[in-house]
Amino acid sequence: MNILVINSGSSSLKYQLFKMPNQSPICSGLVERIGIEGAFIKHTSFKGGEKSVTEKSGSISDHAEGLRQVLFMLIDGKDAVIDSPDDIAAVGHRVVHGGEHFTGPTLITADVKAQIKKLFSLAPLHNPVNLNCIEVAEKTFPNSKQIAVFDTAFHQTIPVEAFRYAIPDQYYRQDGIRVYGFHGTSHKYVSEQAIKWLNKKQSKLISIHLGNGCSITAIKNGRSIDTSMGFGPLSGLVMGTRSGDIDPSVIFHLIEHAGYSLSQLSTLFNKQSGLLGVGGSSDMRDIRKLASDGNDEAILALTLYAYRIKKFIGAYAAILNGIDAIIFTAGVGENDSAMRAAVCSELDYLGLSLNADKNSSYTGGIMDVSADDAKTRILVIPTNEEYEIALQCYAMQG
CATH class of the missing domain: 3.30.420.40 (ATPase, nucleotide binding domain)
Incomplete structure (x- = not known):
């Protein structure tokens, strides 16, 4: 099963394609300086265990154009690794802020997108870009499942005495002001590896x-x-x-x-x-x-x-x-x-x-x-x- 992972920043887009459950990616890439002069894309494929790199510079106006460039690298470039968008079973999106709504990976629906949009004010540099990439991916990979994985989800187990601030209750109840935490995907991954290693x-x-x-x-x-x-x-x-x-x-x-x-x-x-x-x-x-x-x-x-x-x-x-x-x-x-x-x-x-x-x-x-x-x-x-x-x-x- 091919799963494409998209990790988008305010002016960048990282991606990796995995043939699950293999841990080694089929390919990986980076689109940098989106919407900025000097934009470029670096695509690395690992077909047959051989590493091959394609680099391309030029204007990349927005994340939609960046994803179109990624699709070209995946399908038509000299280091192509798939035959069509339909070869991608699922696209996993890193979304920075999930608030209290999301505690695990979530199949993206219209309601999920609306919730991500409501959280723009809590992550103004990231959630708008994350949502934009989701909507572009829906068009780019129309037959693939779109799944959101939230940076904040791992920290939703934090107890109330740790996540509440000592300010009047209304600011939590009405405005959602509390500890959310970030880098949850990283902390989850390395802690699980440590638990296995320690047995x-x-x-x-x-x-x-x-x-x-x-x-x-x-x-x-x-x-x-x-x-x-x-x-x-x-x-x-x-x-x-x-x-x-x-x-x-x-x-x-x-x-x-x-x-x-x-x-x-x-x-x-x-x-x-x-x-x-x-x-x-x-x-x-x-x-x-x-x-x-x-x-x-x-x-x-x-x-x-x-x-x-x-x-x-x-x-x-x-x-x-x-x-x-x-x-x-x-x-x-x-x-x-x-x-x-x-x-x-x-x-x-x-x-x-x-x-x-x-x-x-x-x-x-x-x-x-x-x-x-x-x-x-x-x-x-x-x-x-x-x-x-x-x-x-x-x-x-x-």
Whole structure:
């Protein structure tokens, strides 16, 4: 069964085609800079175990045009992998915000699209694009099932004491203001991999997703019970350009004493803060280089980044009443051994002890990088959101 997974951003579109239940994709691709000068598409096929890459640049006006380009690559390009759109049994769509309506993968209907539209205000950069791609895919693959997989769904098991804010009840009841959490597809995937690896269904895990966006989740017996991102994806850890947790009084101060508008504040905390605001770049690799050259701001950025993660590990160890394992995943989590070491230092009271050689030699796959005698395991597990989406779509086929 062929399942196409579409993961759309505000100006990008990632896709992978799986012949389920095989984990290795038949092909994958990326459409970048949609609606921006210098747009391009990169399509990689793996037919017969041979990797072949096609790249194409030019104008891509919108996501509809981007999906038309994807269809061409799938069917007519030199690295074509299917004969017609009808070869696709289902199209799985990553949708960022599902509110409280959706707790699992959902067959897309007119009512589901209406619900996604109602949530535009909660994810203004993502849900409109996600809905647009769904509607384009319905036309592009008219005989395929369209299935939505929501980033927020995994966190719908969070208990009320963790998801409610201490503000008047009406703001939750009428306006839906609560913790929703994000990166749920990633946290779900890596936690399930950890449970299998540990062979322990009754488990206490802390999953740490470190990319340009960062979040940390407490997972008990496979269920999310708390997470660092809240009503939106700004709160919690220090990120590439987002501040993470900040005292709301700072916002009031900037409005009252510096004349900031809401738009300026949104830009400041979402796009100008985090590693970029403190250390001068949103890319951890750049921060590492600056720090190695003795740049004090970059060194501080690394210290803040690790400190905030450790702070959440301590908090989540408390609500879990212990930890069986912590999981590092995503771009920084998988590739920055020095950050893993910084996070795990001086956490021996939680049974965490890193094996320096294993940690520095990690090259991929699931790996335990903790000391042999450590009570708590430290796992590095590559995330695979696209395959997780495909798995959930495949499970719906009966």
